[in-house]
Amino acid sequence: MQNGLFSDDELPVAAPRQNERIADMHRMFGVTDDAICGNCQHFVRYHQSTRWAKCSKTRTTASRATDWRARNAACGLFEEADR
Numbered sequence: 001m002q003n004g005l006f007s008d009d010e011l012p013v014a015a016p017r018q019n020e021r022i023a024d025m026h027r028m029f030g031v032t033d034d035a036i037c038g039n040c041q042h043f044v045r046y047h048q049s050t051r052w053a054k055c056s057k058t059r060t061t062a063s064r065a066t067d068w069r070a071r072n073a074a075c076g077l078f079e080e081a082d083r
């Protein structure tokens with residue numbers, strides 16, 4: 001029986017939250033001590049009418065759900081950016 005808009009197998013799946021996504025990176029690749037994502041070459045900054053960033057080593061979409069935080073503790077894929 002269906003009580004709401006969706007049956008149980010039709011429920012929308014929420015995108016993982018930011019802290020879950022960086023935690024997955026840490027589980028998969030480890031942590032680089034004393035480094036943050038904002039200094040990594042895989043941290044890609046965008047600037048149009050607003051500013052946002054993505055990690056090029058993760059799945060990215062146009063959604064804010066895949067935006068990335070510069071202050072995240074760096075994962076094991078960290079490579080110092082040439083900025």
Ligand code: SF4
Binds near residue numbers: 079
């Ligand atoms: S350290 Fe680099 S590769 Fe790892 S999560 Fe941060 S931006 Fe992505």
